[in-house]
Amino acid sequence: MGVDMTGYSIFVRPDLLQVFWTGMQAGEFITDAVLPIETSRRTGLRVLLDAGGVRPRRGRNLQGRCLSFTQREEIAVLRAQGQSLRQIAAAIGVSASTVSRELRRNTRPGTGYRATSAQVLAYQRASRPKPAxxxxxxxxxxxxxxxxxxxxxxxxxxxxxxxxxxxxxxxxxxxxxxxxxxxxxxxxxxxxxxxxxLRTGRAVRRPSRKAGQRKNRVPDMINISERPKHVEDRAVPGNWEGDLIIGKGNRSAIGTLVERSTNYTMLIHLPDGYKAEQMRDALTAKIKTLPEALRHSLTWDQGTEMRDWKTVKVDAGIEIFFCDPHSPWQRGINENTNGLLRQYLPKGTDLSVYSETDLDWIAAELNDRPRKRLGFQKPIELIEDLLLQ
Incomplete structure (x- = not known):
């Protein structure tokens, strides 16, 4: 793969890489494909580029022929506890000779048996590339x-x-x-x-997908073109734009809601992740804190976190519309607000460390900031009376 194999990394874990490739071939974006293996989009992109976009055969259908990394971790723990080869073998479901051979082959000289170094040694030994x-x-x-x-x-x-x-x-x-x-x-x-x-001229091969496979990432979504025209002039409060701010390694996120008329901002706490069901519950709860007079419409991008938008629409009592792909200007106020929020939530930050109280404080400070578009009035000054209804 063109990577340094002297140390342990995801590149010596064919079992994890095959999970990533399964997601890619199913039509997922890199960000979605790396979620099950808990790594970053950057690492996923590196895997993709090093393989030229071609899914490797290695790691497919091993059917128990090789020890997994989990089994190696169990061997290391049980060995440190002083258990015998037969006891270790019984615990992980292999023969005693398999454990004996693993310890003999994959223990670095001068050190005890460690799962990470054993995985690297086994990976290197198994590499027998056949000349093309x-x-x-x-x-x-x-x-x-x-x-x-x-x-x-x-x-x-x-x-x-x-x-x-x-x-x-x-x-x-x-x-x-x-x-x-x-x-x-x-x-x-x-x-x-x-x-x-080649006809495509691509430097990286892309998995073939069925026609329309990615078009249903958000089922039955209503396009922004169907949004009522009066929303455009921002005269009536109660129309919102929403998005996610993503944290370090794509492992955490915070939802943002911005009211189009007043720039009033609310932040959505997502402590357990930002999959569809988590986003659904948190977004619904946040919108329901608003009076009905401020629940007219919500405009979001086409992220998979909004797959359950129909439930949000019914439970929160708000119409939901979706922007065109790659069109952030259709949520211009929200994009601008996300930029301001990066003063408090810098890129590369683990957003899971922020509590709901922290986010409410950040939103309150932002809402107390005068805005040029509002004639240097504050968002909280323009919306406060409506919030009290």
């Missing part, structure tokens, strides 16, 4: 490179070779082999810059 056909067959590689430069697709190249060399198996290559030789640089065959000759 296009790496060892120079004549075939030269032919494939020449055809790629002519803008032939891998399927066209493969089919033409079968037609021209029907009896020479050494001059056969499948389209998938060509793709993998282009995108997976560890195979050491074709140069990645030849990807520019």
């Amino acid at each position: 056909k296009l790496h060892t067959n120079l004549a075939l590689r030269a032919r494939v490179e020449a055809d790629l430069k002519k803008k032939y697709s891998p399927e066209q190249i493969s089919g033409r070779l079968r037609r021209q060399f029907p009896d020479q198996w050494e001059m056969r290559v499948s389209p998938e082999t060509i793709y993998q030789s282009l995108y997976v640089q560890s195979r050491g065959a074709l140069k990645r810059d030849l990807t520019a000759c």
Whole structure:
């Protein structure tokens, strides 16, 4: 993968990487695909780029043939407790000879058995890369490179070779082999810059998805184009814009609500995460603290955290609309407010450390700040009478 294997990292955990790739092939964004394995979007992007967008075979369908990292952790704990090989083997469901072999092979000299170092040693030992056909067959590689430069697709190249060399198996290559030789640089065959000759020109391969697979991330959403026209002029209070501020490693978040007419801001506490069900309950509870006169509409982006928007609409008594993809200007007041909030909640911060009281204090301070758009009035001055209804 082009990473340093001298230390323990997610790159020596094929079991976790396969979970990530399953999410990517299901059509998820990187941010969603890394959530089950509790790592950052940046790490997920690194995994994707190092593999050239091609899902590795390693780690699939092991069916108990190899010890898992969890089993290695159990071995380390039980070994430290002084239990015998047979006792350890019975506890993790393998034979005593498997435990004996694991301890003999994967214990670094001069140290006791540790799960992390054992995982690295086992990963390195299991790496037996087979030379790619296009790496060892120079004549075939030269032919494939020449055809790629002519803008032939891998399927066209493969089919033409079968037609021209029907009896020479050494001059056969499948389209998938060509793709993998282009995108997976560890195979050491074709140069990645030849990807520019492909029809897509992509430097990283993208998983194929069924038509419309990503369009239903938020089911049956109502587009902003259907929002009542009177919302646009901001004359009537009670129309809100909402979004998430994401914390360090995409592991925490805070919801933001901004009223379009007064710039009044409320912050949503999400201590347990920001999946759909957590967002649904927290958002509903926050909106219900408002009087009905201030619950006209809410405009959000198309994040998966709003999958349960219909429940929020009914329980909180508010109409909900969704912006077009990649159109933050359609929530301009909210985007501007999120920028101001970064003075209190800097990027790269673990947002889970903030309590609901902390967030209420930050919102109160922001609402007490005079705004140029409001003629230097304060949001709290403009909305206070309505809040008391």
